[in-house]
Amino acid sequence: MPTTLAENDQVEPWEMREWYAEYLDACNRHDLDEVRSLLDPAVRRAHLPGGADAWIDDLADLFHGFPDWRWRRIQLVVEDDRVAAHVRGSGTHLGPFRGLAPTRRHVNVPEFAFYRIADRRIVEFTGTESVELLALLQQ
Numbered sequence: 001m002p003t004t005l006a007e008n009d010q011v012e013p014w015e016m017r018e019w020y021a022e023y024l025d026a027c028n029r030h031d032l033d034e035v036r037s038l039l040d041p042a043v044r045r046a047h048l049p050g051g052a053d054a055w056i057d058d059l060a061d062l063f064h065g066f067p068d069w070r071w072r073r074i075q076l077v078v079e080d081d082r083v084a085a086h087v088r089g090s091g092t093h094l095g096p097f098r099g100l101a102p103t104r105r106h107v108n109v110p111e112f113a114f115y116r117i118a119d120r121r122i123v124e125f126t127g128t129e130s131v132e133l134l135a136l137l138q139q
Contacts, residue, residue, distance in 0.1 A: 046126035065097025
């Protein structure tokens with residue numbers, strides 16, 4: 001990627017779209033090392049524990065409970081150093097997840113995420129998350 005994305009100086013929307021495609025691909029491959037490389041170590045998450053370690057722990061927990069979990073991009077809006085994403089997450093509950101025994105049910109949930117990017121890393125996040133599907137599983 002061009003260095004302009006790393007510096008967030010006059011970043012072109014296509015550069016941010018390419019960056020997001022890399023991030024989503026790493027998530028869909030369940031490549032936690034690659035995901036971590038795209039997170040600021042002190043990333044802030046609204047209403048969730050901050051830091052890259054907490055983010056990675058949440059993803060690892062999700063992937064343990066839903067080993068086939070994948071996201072599909074629906075809509076992406078880019079403005080300056082911000083990315084707004086509407087995705088659909090889906091997978092089959094085959095392992096324990098947040099204290100809930102496997103149900104073997106397939107879930108498909110909408111997610112909305114807002115990211116602020118600096119130095120090719122997510123520094124702020126707010127939105128819905130896959131971990132919120134626990135409420136759906138308990139219904």
